[in-house]
Amino acid sequence: MAAALGQSQDYRVLRRLIPRSITTSPVDQAVKTGILLDVETTGLDLQKDEIIELGMVKFDYVGDGRIVGVRDVFASFNEPSIPIPAEVTSLTGITDEMVAGHRIDASAVESFVQDAVIVIAHNAAFDRKFAERFWSVFEHKAWGCSATEVEWRRHGFAGAQLGYLLNGAGFFHHAHRAVDDCHALVEILSVELAPAGAPALAVLLEQARKKTIRVWAEQSPFELKDILKRRGYRWSDGSDGRPRSWYIDVGETAAESEIAFLRTEIFLRDEPRLQTLTAFTRFSRRL
Structure with missing residues (x-):
């Protein structure tokens, strides 16, 4: 049946x-x-x-x-x-x-x-x-x-x-x-x-197996948070030792366009902090 x-x-x-x-x-x-x-x-x-x-x-x-x-x-x-x-x-x-x-x-x-x-x-x-x-x-x-x-x-x-x-x-x-x-x-x-x-x-x-890049939008203006959220950024409250900031993980080839977005749309004062992630570090509490 x-x-x-x-x-x-x-x-x-x-x-x-x-x-x-x-x-x-x-x-x-x-x-x-x-x-x-x-x-x-x-x-x-x-x-x-x-x-x-x-x-x-x-x-x-x-x-x-x-x-x-x-x-x-x-x-x-x-x-x-x-x-x-x-x-x-x-x-x-x-x-x-x-x-x-x-x-x-x-x-x-x-x-x-x-x-x-x-x-x-x-x-x-x-x-x-x-x-x-x-x-x-x-x-x-x-x-x-x-x-x-x-x-x-x-x-x-x-x-x-x-x-x-x-x-x-x-x-x-x-x-x-x-x-x-x-x-x-x-x-x-x-x-x-x-x-x-x-x-x-x-x-x-x-x-x-692919590397990804974590891009931190530190010190981004509060009033632009909705733009970051719509783009896929997540919030870190800093309680686990990471920066208190919005961040996003992107593929290696997309990192430059993400930095360009932050420069033109979010107007960061400094260059964004970047972290390279692999399967050995991705998702880890040590980041």
Whole structure:
């Protein structure tokens, strides 16, 4: 019945996501190892909030971006120093009782991650900062973001939200655990993207390898903030050690035009501060 519906133009079939079994990669293929990571926390504040769950799926992939096997899975709760806020429990399903007495083993995390050449999260700007705060091994890894480093809408998806992407890949799940979202990413990154003629993972890796330039519009006039927002600039309030300023990340080739925009439209007194970002520094709390 599902096969018949799937061949119809009037129906779409969604199948329950069943995590892939742990397998050994074929010995006749040259593979690289990646990590899919997700953290759940007591809140969004990097300085005071804590991780309450860490989920990771270790996978092997080949040169063309095809995932050829899941090698291992890591899932662990962590009891925070404060009660889990009610809104976090409502969102994640994680309660104080579930995490009571649990600690994430730092040596086990380091051992699990050590041989990976890239760590991918669906919101790397959030997950990387928390992961680096608790485990230094993540500071030395290349990172990719499955939410922002693939132009999902251009490839026919309704948006970059994990549920949309999973449905677009032909699956659904009702899971709330961090590791379940990692299993979902395995299937999402395995989807062939028609315009690219390649798996989503290949598109992500190509983008992650590129350098980007962070342009800071420091001391820009307050009354011009809406112009900056419309152009895609984001605000840094300076609380994490970064400048208190608007900024934008652009490709290397677009940096000069961005500087020209600031000179003509924002009238900065000084040359804008520039930072070159790579997969090893992008999304990091050390910037």
